[in-house]
Amino acid sequence: MTENRYSYSKILKLGFPILIGQLGNIMVGFADTNMVGQYSTEALASASFVNNLFNVSIFACVGFTYGLTPLIGALFSQKRDKDIGSLLRTGLWVNGLFALLITAIMGAVYVNIEKFDLPDELLPIIRPYFLIYLAGVLPIAFFNVLAQWAYAIQRTVMPMVIILIANCVNIAGNWLLIRGNMGCPELGLTGAGLASLAARWLCVLMIGGVFLSRNIFAGYRQGFFHAPRRKGDVKLLNVTSWPVAMQMAFESGSFTAAAIMAGWLGKIPLAAFQVIVIVGTLGFCIYYSMAAAVSVLVSNAAGKGDRRLMRSVAGKGYVIMLILATCSSLLFIFAGSDVIRFFSHDSEVISVAVSLIVPLVLYQYGDATQINYANALRGTANVMPMLWIAFVSYVVVGVPATYLLAFPAGLGIYGIILSFSISLFLAAGLFLWFFMRSTRS
Template sequence: MQASDQAITYGRHIRALAILGIPIIVGQLGTIIQGLADTIMVGHFSAHSLAAAGFVNNIMVLVLIFALGYSYAITPVIGPMHARGEFENAGKALKAGLQVNGALGMVLFLLMGILYFFLGHMGQPEELLPEIRPYYIVVVLSIPIQSLFNAFKQFFDSIGNTRTPMWIMISANLFNIVGNYLLIYGIGPFPQLGLLGAGISTTLSRILMLVVIYGIFISNEKYKKYHSGFQAKGETTDMRRLLHKLGRPLGLQMGMETASFSLCAVMQGWIGADPLAAHQIMTSVGSTCFMIYYGIGAAVAIRVSHFHGVNDIRNVRRSSLTGYLMILAIGLTLAITISTFINEICAFFTNDTNIRHIVVSLVIPFVLYQFGDGLQINFANSLRGIADVRPLMRYAFLCYIVISLPLSYLLGFTFHGGPAGIWMAFPVALTLAGALFCRRFLRKTRTVAAG
């Protein structure tokens, strides 16, 4: 990619972002569908299995989100190298990324392994522990595998090939659904393993993703130009340090955002089971919106990293602005659609009248926070593209921990706002985070010429 004298038109930016972003969105939505399929299939097997799966998955999501965010450091490193044609260095960066993310995966595996010995002291019903423990062990085993796959996926995304990871993820999700069916229910020669079968299927699907993406990288002719750097025996210490320096703030930023939603679920549980169920329904809907926005945001990070690599600051800014306009248009469409059909959406999850009434009360804060969510996603990824990520950690702590959680408590309990009051903190925190990210990005790219 060459630096251009003129800014690329918005139409060309939209097309390029769509080409990069749509495969990412499809892959992420496939993961949501996989999770929904897991929940439905386990739920039909046993109510206890469903409760045990929910407990384990709520723990695992924070770990996996942190690991995913950590891998995002690869884009601002490899993206500029690819844009400048430094393919050998990009191969070295991939090797360093695998080392760093593999090491992180092992650390998380060990930490979660230690936590295993405390599962019986976390207030869960005794009758669930025989199902929680084996499922937990099997899923924890897959953490290093997922971390390595994350590194490979970010490499492919960074060089502009977002379709290959998409097809791998879709295929693995289908494999997991079939594996669930065979191992949960004991179809044909397979044993009936219940929830443990779902865990085994998930772990096998993650191993499959890693094997396939590695095989494609090694065997496909188009990636040969990266092999010399990838296979070089030289030291990668400096590059590993850079990836760690970038990865830690990104992982913590995403982890704190996820934690704010998870801890609000705890607050909903203080009110009662129905508000907690309503919270789960709306966060399921919200995660779909989030994945769509993040697909565009990830495309923004890729494009920004490429333009930043050749010092084309004008198109760095224009690509970022185009991404936000796209997210804004999508967010407006989703907000109108969801608010219009909220009763029909709720009926898909439950027929309980009280829960449905609470879900409807959450629509207003849900709609309001879509615009702040899109803002923070777009400009967090814009900052990722220019490798300016350290402030993300500070801003996330301020917005999601210092402001969001106390405000949820105040609005929900002190001012008696109930479930909707707890959720009203989200528009405030997400919009403030987005404004801070945007301000930082504009300051760092101020040298752009007008236009």
């Protein structure tokens, strides 16, 4: 296996289908926010609160599935299909249990939702949407386990197609149920939640159907249904999954804390925060798509014990990431105000959101760097440092910085977005340092 096999084109070939799938998810997020925002500012603010509150659990749930990538990627480089199938089976039930744990925790949050000191007019909108979102945690876990398997065996096109089909169903459901088109009931934000829930279960059914029906996956199916459970797989999955889950939970938790603080400023800043976060996910999802490819290729190299190749893959991925961060920044600078107007016609929300473009642009390079090297580190399976890096960067430093800039410094919503640069650049430096340390010859 030579270094040239992992050229820029290899990373792009693997990452591009993931990118298309991520862009599809962004478009659904844009459509959701646009349709809900056009319906009412109260619905948009309610969606902002619930989405950001659930970000912690969803990112933790998705992050837990990421523990599969280095394990399957290493087995794939050794052509051990049956072992991959056995590991996938174990991954599904371990992640299913984790998703049920997350569901129980968020159910407890729902019972105490009134303690978040939200405006009274938002609670009747938030409650049903929260419950529907809660029902979607399990399918998110199942789909992402199977998606990580597909990514790790370098079959990235298949999840992309499934995601795009489900996205079309989601948008169509939004159109039918938010305003009650074609004789459907007008359900507002609740309708958007039902459409998303249906799309999530559709993803599970489609990717499961492909796994069960395609001859090319016969070796994996044999291991999935007939191979005995490999000794130590449950422990190994927990060792690689928990740190990544907690890393993503801490990161998303800092954004959730920011959303709560934005809610303290009122419904207009909260709605503007939702808009700017959705716009910012454009950069995040683009960076993640290429970083996911980097993680897969690093894990393949790790399976061969080639540390020099692991560094080469991460370095080339970072060059791609810097180019993407530059493109995202230019898009936000020159077209950000137009994109923001896509989500809301409320002049106050637009005015506040436009003022947040500068701090949004400031953290793009930090975000790109931390995503690239966090995923590269994940590919090595040396994931324990990710836990404390995230805790220090996002909890110990990030959340206090958000509060201090927003309130004592008097910067309000501008300070909240500005604080993201502090935590993201700190995390970026630490992930880079630990990856280089882990791959030292």
